[in-house]
Amino acid sequence: MSYLIRNVSVLGGAPVDLVVRDGVIVDSADGTEEVMDGTGLIALPGLVDLHTHLREPGREDAETVLTGSRAAALGGYTAVCAMANTNPVADTAGVVEQVWRLGREAGLVDVQPIGAVTVGLGGEKLAELGAMADSAAAVRIFSDDGMCVHDPRLMRRALEYVKAFDGVIAQHAEEPRLTQGAQMHEGDVSARLGLTGWPSVAEEAIIARDVLLAAHTGARLHVCHVSTAGSVEVIRQAKARGVRVTAEVTPHHLLLTDEAVGGSIEGTAPYDPVFKVNPPLRTAEDVEALRSGLVDGTIDVVATDHAPHAAQDKECEWAYARPGMLGLETALPIVLHTVGDALGWDGIADRMSRTPARIAGLDEHGHTPVPGSPATFTLIDPQARFTVDPAALASLSANTPYAGMELPGKVVATFLRGKRTALDGKAAA
Numbered sequence: 177m178s179y180l181i182r183n184v185s186v187l188g189g190a191p192v193d194l195v196v197r198d199g200v201i202v203d204s205a206d207g208t209e210e211v212m213d214g215t216g217l218i219a220l221p222g223l224v225d226l227h228t229h230l231r232e233p234g235r236e237d238a239e240t241v242l243t244g245s246r247a248a249a250l251g252g253y254t255a256v257c258a259m260a261n262t263n264p265v266a267d268t269a270g271v272v273e274q275v276w277r278l279g280r281e282a283g284l285v286d287v288q289p290i291g292a293v294t295v296g297l298g299g300e301k302l303a304e305l306g307a308m309a310d311s312a313a314a315v316r317i318f319s320d321d322g323m324c325v326h327d328p329r330l331m332r333r334a335l336e337y338v339k340a341f342d343g344v345i346a347q348h349a350e351e352p353r354l355t356q357g358a359q360m361h362e363g364d365v366s367a368r369l370g371l372t373g374w375p376s377v378a379e380e381a382i383i384a385r386d387v388l389l390a391a392h393t394g395a396r397l398h399v400c401h402v403s404t405a406g407s408v409e410v411i412r413q414a415k416a417r418g419v420r421v422t423a424e425v426t427p428h429h430l431l432l433t434d435e436a437v438g439g440s441i442e443g444t445a446p447y448d449p450v451f452k453v454n455p456p457l458r459t460a461e462d463v464e465a466l467r468s469g470l471v472d473g474t475i476d477v478v479a480t481d482h483a484p485h486a487a488q489d490k491e492c493e494w495a496y497a498r499p500g501m502l503g504l505e506t507a508l509p510i511v512l513h514t515v516g517d518a519l520g521w522d523g524i525a526d527r528m529s530r531t532p533a534r535i536a537g538l539d540e541h542g543h544t545p546v547p548g549s550p551a552t553f554t555l556i557d558p559q560a561r562f563t564v565d566p567a568a569l570a571s572l573s574a575n576t577p578y579a580g581m582e583l584p585g586k587v588v589a590t591f592l593r594g595k596r597t598a599l600d601g602k603a604a605a
């Protein structure tokens with residue numbers, strides 16, 4: 177199909193016509209098959225998520241590569257990096273190739289598998305990093321996410337190993353000796369609720385160690401879901417010293433605080449497991465530091481940490497509930513709501529597309545939609561507002577913390593190499 181999109185604003189600029197043909201954006205609208213009205217819409221490069229849990233193989237009742245791809249396309253994404261904590265764990269060339277192939281078959285977003293750092297996420301033995309890098313999936317990001325690579329010797333070896341092919345280690349920063357039994361952020365709210373706390377220092381101590389290891393090895397480190405003001409400060413200092421470190425923040429850590437666990441959000445009761453997530457929701461001061469860190473570039477990207485969980489794993493007592501929340505279908509609206517004005521459209525394109533594409537080595541992504549570029553972009557209606565309905569999400573799971581919230585910014589359509597993968601709330605497959 178070829179498309180003529182009339183009167184659309186690219187990154188907030190003056191309205192233009194965008195012509196999509198043969199997978200690229202071209203100049204001439206001659207003979208285009210479908211005309212779309214882009215009046216009032218913003219065109220952004222297709223969003224790229226560095227942190228998505230797709231649950232296939234192993235928990236296809238919570239999400240599959242196909243259903244997660246639908247959620248991604250509807251959220252404006254054209255590429256997602258699939259985390260390795262599946263069952264079996266994505267720690268061999270066979271598993272990463274399977275996930276990669278399933279992504280191709282779904283055909284809605286580019287699914288780039290992340291490989292595990294250690295065998296079975298066990299934290300004891302390096303996985304076959306080279307074999308995963310050399311596989312058809314061409315893995316470049318490795319992570320034990322869900323678990324921290326806490327052995328410093330293993331972390332050092334992993335950094336040294338991936339440096340050879342310019343890979344990156346994405347660390348879930350959590351000192352396990354400081355988070356034993358932790359149920360939420362350690363602070364006033366945890367004290368009030370009587371829940372064991374996860375102190376901020378459990379995250380900050382690992383990041384501090386890892387930036388030193390990254391400096392020592394000269395390898396690339398990426399910090400997953402940064403959640404505390406202290407972490408932002410450690411990363412800021414490391415960057416000032418030239419360490420090759422990048423970092424992500426999730427939409428939920430840009431908006432929600434530990435008060436949500438205490439029932440502060442309208443329509444929720446205390447101990448609602450929908451707010452249970454790792455790292456935990458922190459304080460208002462942390463949220464403020466994360467927002468300014470993202471705006472000043474200390475934090476490089478927004479990543480969703482889309483973590484679907486089946487109803488029985490979420491709708492139970494707090495202590496038994498799995499940590500994690502959905503993200504793909506609400507990420508852009510939450511970013512618009514929290515830091516949209518401060519970032520502007522170019523800043524949003526940078527933090528949600530250009531920079532994550534660069535970190536992941538996804539060269540076909542992150543391009544501003546102008547003639548000559550791949551037709552891999554998304555169209556947003558910034559004026560439209562919508563109310564989040566968990567049942568209406570394309571994800572197989574419903575664990576969104578934003579149920580009932582009214583949010584700005586609707587994804588109208590998404591294109592991947594000229595294929596329209598989502599339109600008006602419906603995915604193409």
Ligand SMILES: NC(=O)N[C@@H](CC(=O)O)C(=O)O
Pocket residue numbers: 229261321322323348452453454455481483484498499500501
């Ligand atoms: N974020 C979470 O709370 N959970 C993630 C794992 C992770 O990202 O640490 C999951 O896989 O469910």
Ligand SMILES: [Zn+2]
Pocket residue numbers: 321322323348400401454455
């Ligand atoms: Zn994690």
